[in-house]
Amino acid sequence: MSSGYFSKRDLYASLRRLHRARSQDPVEEEYRGWNWDKPPLRPRAYLGLGVSEVAYRYCPTMRDIYLRRMGVEGEKNQWLANGELVHRVFQMVSEDVRRELALGRSGWEAYEKVSRTVYRKLKDIGVDLAKQKWVVDLYKKLLLRFSADEWVYYFSEYRVDGSMLGLSRNLRVDALVETGVVIEVKLGKPHENYKRALAGYALALEANYEVPVDYGVLLYVSIANGGKAGFSWEPVYISTSLRSDFIDARDEVIDMLVSGKEPPRAEVCPEACPFRGVCG
Numbered sequence: 087m088s089s090g091y092f093s094k095r096d097l098y099a100s101l102r103r104l105h106r107a108r109s110q111d112p113v114e115e116e117y118r119g120w121n122w123d124k125p126p127l128r129p130r131a132y133l134g135l136g137v138s139e140v141a142y143r144y145c146p147t148m149r150d151i152y153l154r155r156m157g158v159e160g161e162k163n164q165w166l167a168n169g170e171l172v173h174r175v176f177q178m179v180s181e182d183v184r185r186e187l188a189l190g191r192s193g194w195e196a197y198e199k200v201s202r203t204v205y206r207k208l209k210d211i212g213v214d215l216a217k218q219k220w221v222v223d224l225y226k227k228l229l230l231r232f233s234a235d236e237w238v239y240y241f242s243e244y245r246v247d248g249s250m251l252g253l254s255r256n257l258r259v260d261a262l263v264e265t266g267v268v269i270e271v272k273l274g275k276p277h278e279n280y281k282r283a284l285a286g287y288a289l290a291l292e293a294n295y296e297v298p299v300d301y302g303v304l305l306y307v308s309i310a311n312g313g314k315a316g317f318s319w320e321p322v323y324i325s326t327s328l329r330s331d332f333i334d335a336r337d338e339v340i341d342m343l344v345s346g347k348e349p350p351r352a353e354v355c356p357e358a359c360p361f362r363g364v365c366g
Contacts, residue, residue, distance in 0.1 A: 092231070092237075092305065092317055092319055093231070093235060093237075094235055094236060094237065096319075097267070097303060097319075097321075100303070100321040101267065101301050101303075101321050103321065104300075104301055104321055104322075104323040107323045107325070108300055108323055108325075111323075111325055111326070113298070113300065113324075113325065113326050113329070114326045117289075117329040117330060117333075118292055119251070119289040119290060119291065119292025119293035119294075119299075120292050120293060120296040122250040122289075123250070126330070126333055127251060127289070127333060129251060129252030129336065129337070129340060130252075130337060130340050130341070130344070131252065131340050131343075132249065132252050133252060133339075133340060133343060134249065134252075134253065134254045135248075135252060135253050135254060135336065135339060135340070136253070136254050136257070137248070137253065137254075137257055137283050137287060137290075138283070139151050139154075139339060140253075140283075140286060140332060140335050140336045141279050141282040141283035141285075141286055141332065141335065142279050142283065143279070144356050144358060144359035144360070144361070145349075145352050145355070145359055145361070146352050146354075147349040147350055147351070148338070148339060148342050148349050149348075149350070149351060149352065149361070149365060150359055150360070150361045151339055151342070151343070152342065152343070152348060152349050153361050153364070153365070154361075155343060158361065158364060159364075160359075160360030160361045160364065161360050161361070161362070161363050161364065162360060163358065163360060163362075165273075165274075165358050166358070166360060168273055168309075169272075169273045169274075171213070171218075171221060172224065172271060172273045172307050173260070173271060174211065175208075175224050175225050176228060176241050176260070177241070177242070177243060178207065178211075178225070179200075179225060179228040179229050179232055179238075179241075180232060180238050180241045180242050181242070182200045182203075182207075182229075183196050183200060183229065183232045184238055184242070186199050187238070193233040193234055194233065196233050197229060197230065197233035200229055200233075201226070201229060204222065204225055204226060204229070205222070207225075208221060208225060218313075219312075219314075220309045220310075220313045220314060223313060223314050223315045224315035227315060227317075240261040240262060240263055240269070241260065241261045241269075241271075242261070243258045243259070243260065244258070244259040244260075244262040245257065245258055245259075246259060246287070246290050246291055246294055247290070247293075247294055248286075248289075248290035248293070250290075250293045250294075251289055251290060251293055251336070252336060252340060253286065253290060253336075257286075257287065257290055259291070260305075261305075262291075266291075266297060266298060266299045266300070266301070267299075267301045267302065267303060268284055268287045268288055268291065268301075268302045268303075268324075269302065269304075269305055270283055270284055270287070270302065270303075270304055270305070271305045272304060272305070272306055272307070273306075273307050273308075273309075274307075274308070275306070276304065276306060276320060281304070281328055282328065282331055282332050282335065284302035284304070284322055284324055284328070285302075285324050285328040285329045285332040286336075287299075287302070288300075288324045288329070289329060289332065289333075299324065300323065300324055301321065301322065301324065302321075302322040302324050303319050303320065303321055303322065304319060304320045304322060305317065305319045306319065306320070351365055
């Protein structure tokens with residue numbers, strides 16, 4: 087795990103450590119996304135699943151997925167709201183800087199122009215500038231980074247069709263580097279399920295473009311006391327075992343939904359689950 091101001095140089099330095107893992111444990115051909123029409127990748131049903139439905143699963147019995155598919159609306163708790171806000175800020179800063187660069191301004195000129203509108207833009211999307219100082223800090227830090235190097239061209243929510251794998255036709259990858267590195271932005275602490283999500287995106291990208299996607303990066307945003315936003319990142323080799331784990335999880339969800347049986351309520355309901363108050 088690395089921390090600090092992430093840069094393209096930092097990214098490549100982190101990924102170099104994974105080359106040996108790939109050489110010692112290469113991805114098995116049957117787990118390449120372009121083999122979507124053959125077992126084990128071929129899905130038992132095509133239900134348009136989101137990567138989050140397969141990878142994250144708030145509920146250990148998958149009752150959250152069942153309720154969502156039945157049309158039950160969950161509650162947007164503070165953790166989920168903050169997570170959405172982080173992604174919104176990444177997208178806003180990327181769009182703002184790219185627009186200025188497209189007009190012929192230098193990185194520094196883009197920074198100067200956009201920085202004058204930070205508070206107004208955040209207030210317009212409902213940010214409480216007094217209580218959510220970390221959002222302002224996040225915006226400013228991303229603005230500085232995106233104005234300084236090519237990162238701005240990668241963080242723009244890359245859309246990919248996952249339907250060949252039984253996933254949604256409109257998957258959204260947080261960022262994609264030209265060398266085939268998929269990046270997922272998460273708020274909070276590391277979790278093994280996040281690596282599973284990277285495998286899902288890699289498989290979908292391979293299914294569409296038939297080029298290997300062997301590496302991923304989990305970029306974590308943290309909120310510290312005093313309203314400061316911090317960054318750390320974890321390079322991930324998207325191995326055969328990680329891909330197999332995602333496919334097994336996908337098949338479990340498909341089997342549950344196709345069976346039509348309502349999953350039981352979990353013995354211990356996770357606090358972050360949006361269906362916690364409506365599970366019944």
